[in-house]
Amino acid sequence: MTINVSRRGFMIGSAAGTAALLVGVNAKGVLAAGSGVVAATDLNPFVKIDADGTVTVIIKHFEMGQGTITGLTTLVAEELDADWATVQTAFAPADNERYANLFFHAQGTGGSTSIANSFMQYREAGAAARDLLVRAAAQKWGVDASSITVENGMLKSGGNSGHFGEFVAIAATLEAVEKPTVKTPDQFKLIGSDKLHRKDNTDKTNGTAIFAMDVNLPGMIYAAIMRSPKFGGTVTSFDDTASKDVAGFIAAQILPNKAGVVAFGKNTWAAFQARDALSVEWDFSQAETRSTDAMIADHKALLDAPQFDANHEVPLASVEPLLANATKTIDAEFTFPFLAHAPLEPENCIIEPTENGVRLHDGCQFPTLTRPMVAAALGLEPSQVEIRTLYAGGSFGRRANGASDYNVEAAMAFAVSGRKVPVKLVWSREDDIRGGYYRPMAVHRAKIGMDSDGKIIGWDHRMAVKSIMKGGPMEGMVQDGIDPTSVEGVTESLYTIPNHGIGLSDFQTPTPILWWRSVGHTHTGYVMETLMDMLATETGQDPIEMRLAMLDPAGTNQARMIEAIKLVREISGWEKGDKRGFAAHLSFNTCVAVVADVTVEDTSVHVNKLFMAVECGVAVNPDVIRAQMEGGAGYALCAAFRNEITLTDGEVDQFNFPDYELLRNAEMPAIEVAIVQSNNAPTGVGEPGVPPTAPAVANAIFAKTGKRITDLPMTKAGFDFV
Amino acid sequence: MQYQLKINGESRTVEAEPGTPLLWVLRDGLELTGTKFGCGVAYCGACTVHIDGYPTRSCQTFIEDAVDSEITTIEGATDKIAQAVQAAWREKDVVQCGWCQSGQIMSAIGLLTENPKPTDDEIKEYMYGNACRCVTYVRINEAIKLASEKLEA
Numbered sequence: 093m094t095i096n097v098s099r100r101g102f103m104i105g106s107a108a109g110t111a112a113l114l115v116g117v118n119a120k121g122v123l124a125a126g127s128g129v130v131a132a133t134d135l136n137p138f139v140k141i142d143a144d145g146t147v148t149v150i151i152k153h154f155e156m157g158q159g160t161i162t163g164l165t166t167l168v169a170e171e172l173d174a175d176w177a178t179v180q181t182a183f184a185p186a187d188n189e190r191y192a193n194l195f196f197h198a199q200g201t202g203g204s205t206s207i208a209n210s211f212m213q214y215r216e217a218g219a220a221a222r223d224l225l226v227r228a229a230a231q232k233w234g235v236d237a238s239s240i241t242v243e244n245g246m247l248k249s250g251g252n253s254g255h256f257g258e259f260v261a262i263a264a265t266l267e268a269v270e271k272p273t274v275k276t277p278d279q280f281k282l283i284g285s286d287k288l289h290r291k292d293n294t295d296k297t298n299g300t301a302i303f304a305m306d307v308n309l310p311g312m313i314y315a316a317i318m319r320s321p322k323f324g325g326t327v328t329s330f331d332d333t334a335s336k337d338v339a340g341f342i343a344a345q346i347l348p349n350k351a352g353v354v355a356f357g358k359n360t361w362a363a364f365q366a367r368d369a370l371s372v373e374w375d376f377s378q379a380e381t382r383s384t385d386a387m388i389a390d391h392k393a394l395l396d397a398p399q400f401d402a403n404h405e406v407p408l409a410s411v412e413p414l415l416a417n418a419t420k421t422i423d424a425e426f427t428f429p430f431l432a433h434a435p436l437e438p439e440n441c442i443i444e445p446t447e448n449g450v451r452l453h454d455g456c457q458f459p460t461l462t463r464p465m466v467a468a469a470l471g472l473e474p475s476q477v478e479i480r481t482l483y484a485g486g487s488f489g490r491r492a493n494g495a496s497d498y499n500v501e502a503a504m505a506f507a508v509s510g511r512k513v514p515v516k517l518v519w520s521r522e523d524d525i526r527g528g529y530y531r532p533m534a535v536h537r538a539k540i541g542m543d544s545d546g547k548i549i550g551w552d553h554r555m556a557v558k559s560i561m562k563g564g565p566m567e568g569m570v571q572d573g574i575d576p577t578s579v580e581g582v583t584e585s586l587y588t589i590p591n592h593g594i595g596l597s598d599f600q601t602p603t604p605i606l607w608w609r610s611v612g613h614t615h616t617g618y619v620m621e622t623l624m625d626m627l628a629t630e631t632g633q634d635p636i637e638m639r640l641a642m643l644d645p646a647g648t649n650q651a652r653m654i655e656a657i658k659l660v661r662e663i664s665g666w667e668k669g670d671k672r673g674f675a676a677h678l679s680f681n682t683c684v685a686v687v688a689d690v691t692v693e694d695t696s697v698h699v700n701k702l703f704m705a706v707e708c709g710v711a712v713n714p715d716v717i718r719a720q721m722e723g724g725a726g727y728a729l730c731a732a733f734r735n736e737i738t739l740t741d742g743e744v745d746q747f748n749f750p751d752y753e754l755l756r757n758a759e760m761p762a763i764e765v766a767i768v769q770s771n772n773a774p775t776g777v778g779e780p781g782v783p784p785t786a787p788a789v790a791n792a793i794f795a796k797t798g799k800r801i802t803d804l805p806m807t808k809a810g811f812d813f814v
Numbered sequence: 815m816q817y818q819l820k821i822n823g824e825s826r827t828v829e830a831e832p833g834t835p836l837l838w839v840l841r842d843g844l845e846l847t848g849t850k851f852g853c854g855v856a857y858c859g860a861c862t863v864h865i866d867g868y869p870t871r872s873c874q875t876f877i878e879d880a881v882d883s884e885i886t887t888i889e890g891a892t893d894k895i896a897q898a899v900q901a902a903w904r905e906k907d908v909v910q911c912g913w914c915q916s917g918q919i920m921s922a923i924g925l926l927t928e929n930p931k932p933t934d935d936e937i938k939e940y941m942y943g944n945a946c947r948c949v950t951y952v953r954i955n956e957a958i959k960l961a962s963e964k965l966e967a
Contacts, residue, residue: 156911157909157910157911157912157948158910159910289904289905289907290907290909292909292912293903293904293907293908293909294904296909296912296915297900297903297904297908297909297915297919298848298888298889298891298900299846299847299848299849299887299888299889299891299916300848300889301912302847303912303913305841305847305850305851306841306847308842308845308847314842339831340831359834359838359842359843360838360841360842360851361834361835361838361842362831364854434947435911435913435947436850436852436858436860436911436913436914436945436946436947436948437850437852437911437913438851438852483911483912484911485850485911485912485913486910486911486913486947486948487911488947518851520854521852521853521854521855715907716907719907719910719950719953722949722950722952722953723910723948723949723950725949726948726949726951727947727948727949730949748853748854748855748857749853749855749857749858749945750855750857754858754945754946754947755945755949755951756942756945756951757937757938757941757942757944757946757951757954757955758938758939758942760949760951760952762952763952
């Protein structure tokens with residue numbers, strides 16, 4: 093085998109008996125091409141073309157339903173002019189460099205970045221592969237490359253034609269171009285097409301899609317863990333006498349970190365039953381022992397003296413004297429509960445011994461975090477931990493966990509099992525609902541002062557919330573003590589707000605918390621858009637006109653938001669004095685505007701219809717974008733209506749779906765989604781549908797009833813949802 | 815204990831304790847993993863299979879109660895109605911994460927078997943017990959309508 097590195101650093105390989113053409117980035121992070129043999133040593137590809145013409149796109153992100161395998165495949169197939177119907181996909185192995193999320197410099201999925209960070213990278217990989225095939229065909233046919241056309245996986249020139257596979261052997265000997273030419277938007281056939289179907293819609297409708305929980309390995313044993321009923325508690329002793337009566341029970345052992353007791357069984361059911369039969373004594377000296385009401389009161393106390401000024405230009409202290417001169421004020425306080433993500437596939441992970449270490453079978457969202465955490469738990473080097481990424485049955489943030497909690501639990505269980513056989517750790521739904529890593533509880537207090545003309549003269553905004561990033565691997569993003577995920581959505585509000593002081597206090601609790609679909613925006617979006625509605629009411633303005641007047645079109649995102657707002661106004665037929673609700677919010681660099689139509693009878697609310705407009709740059713897969721807006725809106729409605737995790741003396745009150753109810757089919761409103769035509773670089777869509785949905789509904793309920801909802805879930809305000 | 819089960823038209827022998835939910839027999843014992851575990855308390859519908867033609871929650875069906883029945887899982891859902899439902903699911907690009915979809919499809923097949931032309935309200939009522947955390951309901955309902963139309967044509 094020979095490897096030629098060009099003076100520009102591109103790499104090319106050739107080998108006898110080349111089986112496939114691979115195009116990806118080499119160890120230096122530059123685009124390169126090579127043969128199947130090169131791949132094993134130095135090239136992890138984005139696209140692989142076999143001798144039979146099969147094109148496989150290697151997916152560096154995981155798929156939790158957000159449509160990434162369809163999106164990344166679209167990018168490659170577009171530039172390659174591949175046959176969409178036959179393109180295959182495969183998940184990438186763990187590789188921090190070559191499969192890094194270009195926005196994170198780490199391999200992981202989150203922050204609605206999959207398409208945004210891959211947009212040029214995957215297109216260039218497709219374009220480079222196409223260019224290599226064209227030059228190979230030119231060589232083979234003895235024609236000028238410019239005479240060759242490519243369509244649906246076939247190359248043609250005059251009377252010559254052949255599929256991709258016929259040229260891979262020659263193509264693998266050529267040097268990849270420095271910077272492949274990608275298509276201009278007018279040349280797109282697949283990007284922006286409404287005719288592409290999801291790549292995962294066959295295996296997910298016939299039972300053949302494999303998720304981690306579906307993996308069965310020879311000799312595998314099953315594990316379930318009894319965790320502390322109060323967060324932060326540790327095991328002092330346990331008794332497994334009753335577990336021994338469970339058929340299929342193998343053994344029970346304390347986890348090395350004393351966070352729980354693991355019961356092993358011959359199948360999942362045996363493990364669950366044996367675990368439930370354990371009797372465990374706990375040390376609660378470091379545990380959370382407060383109840384929800386006390387925790388809310390403690391948040392409120394923190395608002396009286398914020399620890400941090402989150403707007404450096406406007407210290408809170410400078411706003412207070414301005415508010416003293418206000419003619420009118422709006423005063424409001426908001427509370428938000430802990431929320432469970434509740435992905436429908438409960439957390440689970442398999443650890444299997446290999447010759448060199450272990451293999452993890454997981455719907456793995458963040459290999460860069462998980463690999464070293466699992467390695468550390470087992471006393472291995474990260475390179476000894478192989479990750480097999482499988483479909484994830486939902487995540488909503490739950491699987492992107494700096495602690496890699498359930499993966500590390502599986503590793504600990506594997507360690508105490510003796511490391512000889514594969515161990516499958518499975519969480520029950522009760523484990524999931526009661527297991528922490530919640531959207532943090534949050535409390536906001538705002539005081540908006542206006543002059544006699546109704547103009548804002550000062551805005552004092554305070555919040556108390558536990559920091560997600562502090563104490564975790566992303567702590568480096570905390571600046572001047574301020575966790576950006578605590579204040580996002582207030583600090584970068586698109587509105588022109590004079591004298592906007594923002595105070596933040598970190599709440600402390602052993603209760604583990606985590607990002608939950610749209611992270612800080614889950615509460616900041618609700619607060620800002622409810623306050624905007626209160627402002628419009630107080631000043632007698634149309635909620636949409638008022639917002640448009642507060643958006644400076646000279647700002648890039650403001651201009652995008654104006655487009656989204658105008659589009660939703662158009663599709664909803666919004667009129668002055670409209671008795672529907674409106675909200676708009678920027679998150680993950682995407683603008684979403686929502687109009688909600690509700691019917692309220694007595695205290696019963698039915699959401700009839702949602703109109704949504706989204707500005708997310710180039711719409712790579714319009715139907716996936718619509719699906720994410722539909723799903724994001726539904727996810728938001730479910731939580732806003734009735735979901736909350738509450739604690740009594742530190743113990744979670746909820747157990748399973750009967751008391752943490754999911755949105756049901758009949759509760760989902762009709763929904764119309766419009767996408768702003770845009771040539772801007774694509775931005776995220778997985779999360780941005782969430783933040784503006786609940787405030788739009790709250791504002792609609794106000795329009796119909798005159799009642800403001802400031803404590804979530806909305807059932808607390810006496811409403812029920814039908 | 816050994817049980818003989820009739821699953822997807824085949825006779826299968828499986829070792830299990832009395833009282834074991836059919837769900838875990840299917841998933842761990844027979845490796846029919848298209849049937850999913852979501853809650854274990856018959857509240858989400860991810861584990862829906864057909865028992866003697868009726869959509870049933872396999873997490874609340876003991877193995878000993880299933881021995882004399884015809885069990886159909888998503889892997890064995892291949893009749894005309896099943897094919898129409900699956901084709902409609904693909905045409906409408908219903909799936910997101912996919913975890914609930916086997917159960918949704920088994921319920922939808924049950925609905926169209928009982929009621930070939932359901933109204934919107936009938937669909938919503940029948941499908942109430944199948945939860946989708948990704949909230950794909952709008953498309954589920956469209957797909958059921960489409961399958962109904964295709965079967966009628």
